Amino acid sequence: MGDRANAHPGAAGRAPTADHPAFLRNVVLVGHSGSGKTTLVEALALAAGAVTRAGRVEDGATVSDYDEIEHRQQRSVQLSLVPVEWGGFKINLLDTPGYADFVGELRAGLRAADAALFVVSAADGVDGSTRMVWDECAAVGMPRAIVITHLEAARADFDAMTAICAEAFGGDDPDAVLPLYLPVHGAPGSDGHAPVTGLIGLLSQRVFDYESGERKETQPDAAQLPLIEEARNRLIEGIIAESEDETLMDRYLGGGEIDFSSLVADLERAVARGTFHPVLAAAPAAEGARQGIGTVELLELVTGGFPSPLERVAPELTTPEGKPRPAPACAVDGPLVAEVIKTSSDPYVGRISLVRVFSGTLRPDETVHVSGHGMADRGHQDHDVDERVGSLSSPFGKQQRPLTRCVAGDLACVAKLSRAETGDTLSAKDDPLLMSPWDMPDPLLPLAIEAHSKADEDKLSQGLARLVAEDPTMRLEQNPATHQLVLWCLGEAHKEVALERLRGRYGVQVDVVPHKVSLRETFGAKAAGRGRHVKQSGGHGQFAICEIDVEPLPPGSGIEFVDKVVGGSVPRQFIPSVEKGVRSQAAKGVAAGHPLVDVRVTLVDGKAHSVDSSDAAFQTAGALALREAAAEARIDLLEPVAEVQVLVADDYVGPVMSDLSGRRGRVVGTEQAGGGRTLVRAEVPEIEIGRYALDLRSLSHGTGRFGRRYVRHEAMPPQLADKMREQAEEGR
Template sequence: MGAADRNGQPGAAGRAPAADHPGKVRNVVLVGHSGAGKTTLVEALALTTGAVNRAGRVEDGGSVSDHDEIEQRQGRSVQLSLVPVEWDGIKVNVLDTPGYADFVGELRAGLRAADAALFVVSAAQDGEGVGGATRMVWEECAAVGMPRAVVVTHLESARAGFEETAAQVARELGGDDPDAVLPLYLPVHGPAGPDGHAPVTGLAGLLTRRVYDYSSGERAEREPPEELLPLLARSRDRLIEGIIAESEDETLMDRYLGGEDVDVGTLVADLERAVARGTFHPVLAAAPAAAGARQGLGTVELLELVTGGFPTPLERTVPPVTARDGGRTTVTCDPDGPLAAEVVKTSSDPYVGRLSLVRVFSGTLRPDDTVHVAGHGMEDRGHEDHDVDERVGALTSPFGSHQRPVPSAAAGDLVCVAKLARAETGDTLSGADRPLLMEPWQMPDPLLPVAIEAHSKADEDKLSQGLSRLVAEDPTMRLEQNRATGQVVLWCMGEAHADVALERLRGRYGVRVDAVPYRVPLRETFGRPAAARGRHVKQSGGHGQFAICEIEVEPLPAGSGIEFVDRVVGGAVPRQFVPSVEKGVRAQAARGVAMGFPVVDIRVTLSDGKAHSVDSSDAAFQTAGALALREAAAGCRIDLLEPVSEVGVLVPDAYVGPVMSDLSARRGRVLGTEPAGPGRTLVRADVPEIEIGRYAVDLRSLAHGTGRFSRHYARHEPMPAALAAKLREQGATSAAAR
């Protein structure tokens, strides 16, 4: 790496980087909040490696900055993108993830596909710095031992503060060991301009005590200025102690404290091993490429860390794999081993069709191979379970909106696969002769409901196919056909996620839909016992219709459903028509008796009735049974029942009070709290579903992006009389308007 004073060689522009062995691959995911500078950093890396020219293009016209229409319109990344570059003979697959919380599914896919994470933090004082969401992802990476480094961006900003940002990074991400998160370089500032701002012109390597000057647009090496030496010495001592603390050589610390000048090569080797193990996390500095510059400030140092310090796929454990019979099998990162690959992203290209971004964990994938496609189903999210063989289409390496052909993809690499019609995000690709299934990665539950309707009859005909394609691309989205309300509901991660989904339906699949108010599935029940007669008597020539039944209705405990009891004596209602009365009662109960919601938790007793030897029929008694239930409801108090969910809210301790207050304001009953790891608490509560329709959005604001929640249906409970009366009034107004 830069500290060892070696300059890597860029790849050639216009060709796809290639790697025939896992040791020549590095898979790195960029993590950071929206606006931290991830995409700009990727563009600078592409320029430094020669993947693009100074105009940001390659020979075939592609650009790393090519975005889809939605990203161009919104001015932010909304999907995972892969940019492969080459440095010093190493292929670096850079996975750029969206920074907005709604697209956490894209981030999860990037983490699955990568072997190391690069956290991007803005040094601008008006930026977010290390936000709560960034800390959460850092902790998740730590839990699985993923190597991590930090790059501080926006150094060109007049309000940038590298030292302050590096200190915050060590404090917020270092936890109990801030000395494991330390800078490798310090910014070097040039002369101050008329506005008093001194631009960053280079970086001072703490280990080499050399300055890497970018002021000319090309990286040059020189001696550090005198005024920087004291700060350089202090920072260098701390860095060396941090590296030695992670060294496998237990004598090194004693030798260093005894005054021995440890060789830089030894320090760099120990640093690289500690980074690859995930026990030391270097902090680097970077800025976008200046106009006309070939190398962006800090990009060479960053590439040297990635190629020298980040692990190869050989050093990472392949996710657990099972065989078709369910038995666990061992798979390693071996190009000659059995094929085990995973679809980490699915998208649609207007010219190529469906494209699957695939991480190859074992074996080698080639065009025209027949592979076995297996999925986990996730039927609750609209994903069908499948177990089929498919033929692989062309293999390509993406670059912006362009796809460049590649001959094969060996274990450890990432590649785009065309024409996998059945494969969805999260599916496993394996050899047709040896089907395998990889353990799925964790996906968050979508908790924001968006009810939709087709805009026109033409859209209605295309809606089902468009929705199935949409959810195939995005496993964080769940499609629900709500039988209780008759609505089509897309469950999304947030408002931005929903907006992108509806826009993709329109732009990609030609389906226009309208968002309509989401209806919570309420129910009705009788508030007290009631009795009524259902009389259906008509005579209009020929056979008439005659049926009379008398019923008694009484409420039952919650969860009882509907009971029907026959207590007719003397044959007042002939035996063959008793089931007809029950059928009519149940049909009316399903339609509702007050506001159109299903009636539950009642016992209906048929006590008496009358029949006619000629005019009575099954249909007549069904109608009489329905009329009797409506008549009983007309003279009785009908209660509305609302669904109540068991809610678990996981937040940092600092937000427990505000969260509990907010839940209480939503008519929730807080059941208790319990510790959920260092500095975090789980709040459990029962909350009416009508109050948490937008809780996914509101919690993000309340806990500054650091909270998560789960919800599970618990039961239906009576709605407060005042709220029920308000709903009845709204329903009457809507009916009058129609």
């Protein structure tokens, strides 16, 4: 691995193919925004011969040419697949966005991959979000390696960054994170910085020189040998510690020679098991060069050290009725089990589904069963339908290269699955199956929108349906209390992308309006009201008078109507009319236009006319009586309160609790969550946490997570309630 020459690079212009899962590698690239993931993918594609010059395919497009939004915003916003071939292996490189708003795309990449490359910038270091993803991979035993980029930056130090990675990722065993190579530096430039020109293989003690643009292998000179001795010994000890051969350590400590092939074999097994995490360095190719520094070594690591899909245990399976089924083996001739990893739309082809096949073989034009879990709270309905598979293709930038089949362990794009959504399972139509869903973050930033015009209103529903089908981290809500259409997102960038896709991809112009929380009103004390509706303008008149008492009830009681009329002052047939009028007015509100709740309205007296009284008249009188009672009483404005659970690193517990208190929150408890993190539980008014998803990210440097659930409505402070009433009055 890494020190072995490889004489079989892929051919440019040819779609990589693999006929057996043993020759497939699915690798996801993880790292913060700007760490160099996309540049590294392009460098690997160039080194493998998949492109003719850095990042370019035959028509001049780049391998990262996926979305116009990405070009405008100069950052990745979605998962991208770049398949390359190296040494007879097909490698599916899954490039993920590094920005926290697009963590749903990252999780999709983790689901599709069998191993991960963590890309760390020597200029920026390791951020909290990357550490959290590392822990997630560790929890499921996913093999991982680390690639250090941006070594050309001023003050970049490979040794120092390796030590930081060992501390951040090594946990209790920093010797599980060690370099396989050391960088070779050339002559310092005018700025005093010595560029990296090659690598020294610690196991083989060979120098791999990239200065000419092609990888050349030489012997280290005398000055280089002392530099690598300590690192080499530590690496060998780390490999032997992970070896299944318990005699190796005794032989090594006794001065015995461990042959190179045994070390490489043990290293590969330790990497594949996820117990050893090699550190490598990489830099893009210079202008006109074919191979960037470390690209060949990375490709050899992926093919030699990372596991094939045969070693991946498929996610749990059930029938659509919920009966457990054993996970199938990754076999080309096994039962079909595949999953939609990502959904996108093409203006010419329509819906395109990126699919990972876990078992069996997927072929064009066959009929499959599509099973969806359904996430009604996010706009995804449960479904079980048969669909005909369209064409299969392998993506490469904006190109789609045709495939005749997609075997177990591989990934492919499937056209024209009109009902399939991200997370859905594809299986044989006569044996439908459902795969357990992967964990998706809850979108907690509200975006209230309205159609810009009548023409946009007609297209809005379809555009939003397609948007949430593509991105399950979005949640669509038609709020029955505020009557707003709300698209819940993960952050500002996520929100901007959603709006731009509605405009650019679906041709829908929308207006963003202030998000409203569902406020309510109630009486703060007892009150009485008299409703008089008397009109005479010739012909049949209107006459109804009713008197009511109103008293507050405990929270959650709703509206209670009581009839205490005596003597028939209000005829029995009109008492339901009074109740209907009272309830109608309560729904509209009596002070600031919010629904009235938790009161008992008692009808105590009234008057009627034998000719002019009617159902409509008493409805009006009931509403007038309630409004008069409200005018004479103190009306409390009730706001929704949410239980907020914040998971945050111990270092940020104090600032988080202080911030929650500043939002009128009440901290109700804290508890240790393990891994140096604390769970803070608090009750906070929802009006104060509309942008908490953004504020917590800033406060915790991207490491904090929170969830929320509605618990009750409670009275708003009088000063704030008065301000809300003034705003409502101005709005009217």
